[in-house]
Amino acid sequence: MSNEQVQQATFDIIAKQAKIDIATITPESTLKDLGVASLDAIEVVFDLEEHFDIQLPNEDADFENGTIGDLIKAIERQLAAKNTTG
């Protein structure tokens, strides 16, 4: 899965779960910037885990300070780890 595909899928899931316009999402923004409440953010991460079939550690799901770009990097790390082990 390419970086673009991961980013696109992540943006789609955030937009759908948090009910925000996908055009407002950038890799630099945090979920907090986008006005995503903490419980919705937890659901976003849950949906991402389900979609990519991965587990994201709590440290990689920092809604206050972590950017969407950081989240995408964390997903890619997990996908890479999955491919080497499985």
Next chain:
Amino acid sequence: MRRLVITGMGAISALGHDAASTWKGMAEGRSGIGPIHHILPGQLRNGGIAAEVVDFDPTQHFDESRLNQLDVVSQYALVAAREAIEQSGITFEGETAARTAVVVGTGVGGETTRDEQYEKLYGEHAGRFHPLGIIRMMMNAPASQISMVHGITGPAFALASACSSSNHAFAQAAMMIRSGLVDAAVVGGTEACITLGTLRSWEAMRVLAPDTCRPFSSGRRGIVLGEGAGMFVVEALEHAQARGATILAELAGTGMSSDAGDIAAPSEIGASAAVTAALRDARMAPEDVDYINAHGTGTVANDSTETRTIHRVFGAHARELVISSTKPMHGHALGAAGALELIAVLGAMREGIVPPTLGYLGPDPACDLDYVPNEPRRVKVDAAISNSFAFGGLNAVVALRKF
């Protein structure tokens, strides 16, 4: 207005099977947090830690016919209630039986029974359920069992407001005694929530700490669950004096509020309203308070919000206050939290020792008060409050005065 006093206390927690050992653990700053006994590797993502009641053998406390009816949540409640009732010396003969209430806070009730039954249903596809499943798992079972075992015939019921259940129970008992409906109450909270199903649900919320519980500290990473029960005998002052009872402390007031905001995120406005209401009810000025047993869950959001709450209510006196969270010792016991924490408040008042906030690594800019880090401290405590702030935005605070 009738004054209310506490004449008996009982507890079972990760620190011990009675109030004395629970308090001793708190006063020494001992942590009951450790690896969970019945969780297999891989069943939880990380941590797998909790503050469990250890080496508890229910057959030492109950005969077989009674035990058959009891989920662990009721076993804990009964053990703590018996201790509190024995210490208070109250007997439920004649009119006292009908003039005593039982109010028991619990967050999730008979979770072990539910887990076992559903494992049979969905896991083993077994056709047979235990015939006593309902009476073990129902939320009112602990309250009912206390009433049955002790012959208490006044109003008895369960009270649920998640992590505030115990403090709401104290408030409810206080209102019933003050109104003249009853003269005494057996009141507290109980929880037995260390089941795989409950743990996985908490884990999914991303609030469980993988390392340990570090309230108000830099580097804090969340909650560590606990279990157990705390039970108390609360009476009208004249009722206790007429019996010649030993009085442990005065339950001076209670305060409650609801955030009406976010289901999970705490609110300093809502929390402040409950603290202010408790002080007003107890006729205490903010400057009167020596010690706050904080809700102090160890989450980033709770501890910073609670700190702002204390600043807002206490003003300049906030910096004079001694504050601690005992959750790193007995864990976050949800519906039993306020009850176990009342053991800490009573101990602090009676012995002049404030239990520490364990797991403290260093200051966080958002938490800038005196949290008694890591070591217990000798402090004269004449007046104290104990905070509980629950998911769902339900806040309940109790105010205690030395008697």
